[in-house]
Amino acid sequence: MAKTLMKGNEAIAVAAMMGGLDAYFGYPITPQNEVSEYLAKHLLPNGKVFLQAESEVAAINMVYGAAAAGKRVMTSSSSPGIALKQEGISYIAAAELPCVIVSVMRGGPGLGGIQPSQSDYYQATRGGGNGDYQVIVFAPETIQETIDTLKEAFDIADYYRNPVMVLVDGLIGQMMESVDLEKQSKKRFLPNKDWAVSGTKNHPGRNIVNSLFLDPQQLENHNIHLQEKYQLIKKNETKTEVFGIDDADYVIVAYGTMARICRSAIEILEEKGIHVGMIRPISLWPYPKAIFTEINPYCKGILCTEMSMGQMLDDVLIANNGRLPVGFYGRTGGMVPDPEEVVEAILNFSNRVVR
C-alpha cells in the first residue's frame, strides 16, 4: 500500500472522514486545531456538516443533537476543553448515543500549558460528568494506530451506543509519520439505528432520546442496563500490546507517547543485560487488568511511567493487586522524558517503589 507522510492532527481528521463522519462540531484550542481546520475545508464540499461552535459546551451538545439523529458525529478538543464537555458526555452516555471524542492532551491543571502531557488519564477514564457512566477510551501510540483506531471508533460507538474517546497527546497531534490510510479495519455487524429521531413519518411510533428517570426504580434499572453493557465492552474491547513479561526482570507499563519512549529505554536496558517486558494498554477503559497476572512471579517490579504525576498508576496498582512491587516514574507540565530517564528509573527501581 502507498504510504503518505502525515501530521497527527490531520490524520485524525482524514481518518474520521474515512470512518464515515457526517458532522463535526468543535471549538478552537491548541494543540488540536489542525483537526478542525482540515475538516472545515473538506466536510462541507462533501455534503457533510462542519460547524465551529460558540463554546466547548455548545459543541458537545451539538454532538448530542446530531448523534440523536443517528448520524456519525465527532468533536475534538484538548484538556481544558474536554473539562468543559464533561456534562455533555455524561448526558450522551446516559442517553446511549454514539459519538467520537478526540482529546489531544496538554499540560494542566488549570490553563496549564500547551505542550504534550498525559495528565488527563483520570479525565478520560473516570470522567468529570455526573453518574455511573463510562466512556470507551483508546490511546494509540503512533499516527498509523491513531488512524486505525479512529476509523474503528465510529463502529464501536455505533455498536454499543456509547461515546468513544480517542486519547492522544500534543506530541502525536503535532508530529508527522508515514502512514497507510487504506489499512482495513475489523468489520462489525451494526444494528439499525431504529432509536434515532427523524420525525414520526420515518419510523413506527415516537422516538425519544432522554436521560431523565424520576422514578428511582426506573433509574436503577437504567443503570443496571448500562452496567451490563459496560461488562460486555470490558469483555470485547479490552486491547493491549504485551511483550516479554513471561521472563522479564522488570515490566514497564506505558501508553501513547510514553510507550514510544519506553521502547527505546527497553533496548538500552537490554544492552545492559536487563530484560524488561512491556504492557502497553491500548484501551485505557476498559483497562487490561487481567494481563498483569501473567507477569512472571520472579519479576523484580512493575514500573508505571506516564507524562503525569501518576494517574494510570491507580489502575496498575489495582491490576497488580499487591502481587509485585510497583514503582512510578513521570514527568509532567509538557516535559517529555528521555529514554535515559526511564533507564535510570529501572536501574534505581527501589527508589521508585510506591507500593
Add this chain to the structure above:
Amino acid sequence: MEIKYQKTKGLTETPLSYCPGCTHGIIHKLVAESLEELGLLDEAIGVASVGCSVFSYQFFNCDMIQAPHGRACAEATGLKRVLPQNTVFTYQGDGDLASIGIAETIHAANRGENITVIFINNAIYGMTGGQMAPTTLPGQKTTTSPEGRNTLIQGYPIKISEIFSQIEGVAYLERVSATDPKQVLRAKKAIKKAFSYQKEKRGFTLIEVLSSCPVNWGMTPINALKWIKDTMTQIYPLGVFKDKGEDHV
C-alpha cells in the same frame, strides 16, 4: 354530526404535569395545534429543556430529545444541521434560556439557525420552587430575593425579545401572552408564523410567551393572569419585535 373541535393530535394522552392555573398547558396546546395544522407533526423534532417543561417530551406527540439545562439550542442546532428538512423546535423556560443557556441561544440566533424557539417567561424558577430568575421583576419577591428583587444588588430583568431583535440571524420574534382568548389567538398566530418561517428556511424564530406561575407567585390563577396583564407587560411589552417578512426569502 360535524366535529367542530377536538383535541389536537399534536399532544399525547399523557396527563400534563403542570400546576393548576399555569399557562404552560395552553402554550403546549398552541404549539401542538400549530404543528398539526401546518402538517409538520410527523417531521417535527422537539427539544425539551430543564425546568417545569422538562417532561414536554412526554406531551408533544412527535419525536423528542431531552437536553441538558440551557443547552436546547445547541441540541437543536446539531439536529437541524444534519436533518435540514425536518422542523426542529425547542421549548424552554426563562431560567433555561435567559440564564444558564443564554450563550447557546444567542449564538444559535446569530447563526440564523433555522429553528423555532418557544420561550416561556414566567419571571421565576418554577420547577425548583420559586427562586429568582433573570427575568424576575424589580421588587418581585422570590425565595432567593425574599425582600423583592433589588436592582442595585440583583440587577435588572433581562429582556430577551428586545436583545434578540438586534440580532441579524433572527427572522421572526414576537412576545405574546396567554391571559385571555384574544391573547391566546394572537399567541397561536405568532407560533404558526414562526413554524411557517422555519419551513421557508428564513432563519431563527423565537416566540416569547409571558406565562403565569400562581403557585410560586403566591397568587390565585385569576390574579396571576391579571398580574401578567397589569404588571409584567409594563416591563415586557407585547408585540412583534422583528419580522424579516417577505424580503428575506
